[in-house]
Amino acid sequence: MSEPKKKAKAAGDASAHQPYEYRYSSAFVEPDWRRIPGYKDVSAEDWRSAIWQKRNFVKTVKQFKEVLGAHLTESMSHDILKDQAERATMSMLIPPQMINTMDIQDLGTDPVRRYMAPFFSERDRTWPSHPMAMRDSLHEHDMWVEEGLTHRYPTKVLAELLPTCPQYCGHCTRMDLVGQSVPQVQKRKFDVSQPERLDRILAYLRKTRQVRDVVVSGGDIANMPAAVLEKFILAMLDIENIRDIRLASKGLMGIPQHFLQDEVLKAFDRMAKKAVSHGVSIALHTHVNHASQITPLVAEAARKMLAMGFRDVRNQGVLLRGVNDSQKALLDLCFKLTDHGGITPYYFYMCDMIPNSEHWRVPLRQAQSLQHDIMGYLPGFSTPRIVCDVPFVGKRWTHQCHSYDRVKGISYWTKNYLTSIELDNPEALFKLYEYYDPIDTLPEDGQKYWREWVKKNPPSKA
């Protein structure tokens, strides 16, 4: 064998010696839903139908059991029921499409089940919530400049158009607003009707020329009638200062069938064409946490968006303990997104400090280490940033923290702009802002600090 060939062979074999082993595989098929007892007679036509998917959303543990049969043991069912009664901040809502991405032979450890149908026994017994956890941990409601419109960054706003989704994630950061009320959480309600709210949001965007970028979210825009969404986006495209529009939908993965319906495709096509003709970037941001969730139907829906003129379909996953907190899980997902999904890996958010989320959260030091571990495998433009959304600050790359007390698990962060609630308080620019690691991950001295802290600051009963 010639010397260059020997070298090539050595290089080819080298991936087996890398910390992460990548090998392209063209295999990409929809998991066969007929392996699931409740879907064994479902036709391909029904499976592809958004109406069928919606009619068969799983909303209760009883329905989950009927679908999964013996794969969901009695003890698992009771564990989920106990969680719903005592810990869950979101109600159950899982589309069949998502159930079909679970490993039904091992539901106990399946990553998708772990975040969509959590067990009580998985939550942290001693510290289910961090003492600093809050319902609206990012203060999005405090920063509403109109109902549902959060103005946190100088040039960007978040428009929460509706409070529902076609799937409810156990770790939802908007658990304060999104979804049905549950025993642990009485949800916030919008006061203003939706048409009036959307008009007020548009009026704010027209008069606020420093805003150029709008994240159109919820909830999930997949739950909005396509005609209503289209009217809103077309009106926004007439506002000269709006240069970037990002539509947020986990539903692209949870129920891609929605995006493959004729009237939805036509509405999205009109939005894309108008955006392109006005020189505005329109993109779709989805939320996928595990490689198993990227299927040919998801890829088909994403590629339709790209073909219409959407600048990109990007993924904003959430970094979750027990779901994707390893180099392999993150890179497997990123490669599936890029190689098969037509989706750009963009962010992994650290799970926010909402109540009862400690068992999902990872400490900052682990997030930093994971960021290190995923560098260099993907093209730079699709190497995701792992970000910490620091209350009153905003998203920061995990290595940007100013200082870090690893014993108490407190990281300190700076910022370079004022949020909408600090415009008359320039001192806010010079403060340090805190973020907290999950207490069970701290050394004993750190755990002791928090036990004593709680004795001195007992939770309010209000």
Ligand code: SF4
């Ligand atoms: S899709 Fe997004 S907004 Fe809806 S429940 Fe999940 S995390 Fe929350």
